[in-house]
Amino acid sequence: MKGRARGSMLVVLAGALGSAFPSASVHAQEPPTWPEPPGVPNLRRVTHLDLGTPAPDFELPILNEAFLKGNPTTVRLSDLRGQHVILNFWGVRCAPCVIEHPELTKIWRRFEPRGLLVFGLLSPSESPESAMTWSSLNDPDGYPTLISKDATVGADYRVSGIPHTYIIGPDGLVLLSSTGWTPEKKEELIRLLDEILPAD
Numbered sequence: 524m525k526g527r528a529r530g531s532m533l534v535v536l537a538g539a540l541g542s543a544f545p546s547a548s549v550h551a552q553e554p555p556t557w558p559e560p561p562g563v564p565n566l567r568r569v570t571h572l573d574l575g576t577p578a579p580d581f582e583l584p585i586l587n588e589a590f591l592k593g594n595p596t597t598v599r600l601s602d603l604r605g606q607h608v609i610l611n612f613w614g615v616r617c618a619p620c621v622i623e624h625p626e627l628t629k630i631w632r633r634f635e636p637r638g639l640l641v642f643g644l645l646s647p648s649e650s651p652e653s654a655m656t657w658s659s660l661n662d663p664d665g666y667p668t669l670i671s672k673d674a675t676v677g678a679d680y681r682v683s684g685i686p687h688t689y690i691i692g693p694d695g696l697v698l699l700s701s702t703g704w705t706p707e708k709k710e711e712l713i714r715l716l717d718e719i720l721p722a723d
Contacts, residue, residue, distance in 0.1 A: 571681055571689075571700035578610075578691040579679035583644070583669040586651050590670065598642065598669060605693045606638050607720060611666075612677060612687040614646035615657045620686045623704035624658075627688075628665040630713060637720040641666035646685060647673050690715075 572578070584595030600608070611627060613620040624643070631641040645654050645668050658665055671677070680689065683702075690699035699715065701708060 571687070571702070572697050574697055574700070576697050577695055578689065578697050581676050583671055583676070586645065586654060586668040586670050591651065601695065603640060604695055606640055607693060608691040609639065609641040610689045610691060611641065611643045612646070612682050612685045613643050614649050614685055615654050616649060617685050619704045621657070621661065623686050624665060625662045626709055628662055630716070631666045634716050634720055637723060639716065639720060643668040644676060645670055647671050
């Protein structure tokens with residue numbers, strides 16, 4: 524992977540997000556922690572896992588009708604070795620998250636033939652039912668969302684605000700950590716995926 528591409532994605536765009544979502548910005552106060560509140564984080568103190576470190580393993584259920592009926596299907600990260608995985612921490616009440624979600628779905632569909640997997644991880648402060656309702660209305664063909672009953676996985680991944688996106692490589696190591704969402708970050712993500720994913 525080119526160092527410039529990797530470095531450009533590890534960004535802390537406080538100014539960009541502040542101008543894009545002025546009503547949700549945070550100023551002279553302590554930054555929110557995952558999962559409360561699930562809005563735009565104070566990006567001056569964003570934390571993340573370092574590149575090249577092992578992504579913490581987890582096994583979580585997929586949000587769907589079977590989950591709501593008590594018969595969930597689970598995903599274990601370690602079972603996905605050999606593939607590139609995007610893990611996106613998000614929430615329905617997070618303004619940039621709901622802008623990002625359908626755009627990330629487009630990226631998933633574009634690169635899915637090249638082996639890309641994408642999973643959302645819903646903020647545990649939000650109800651699965653509300654996320655299903657939002658998804659059915661706004662992104663019905665979106666990538667799967669995983670459900671965690673508490674903030675353990677977010678803490679393991681050092682998530683201090685959402686949206687927060689990780690790319691995990693085929694060897695289970697962190698390739699990218701990115702907080703927030705802007706059109707520029709979308710284009711950078713596309714360029715990076717085009718570089719690291721196997722050719723068609």
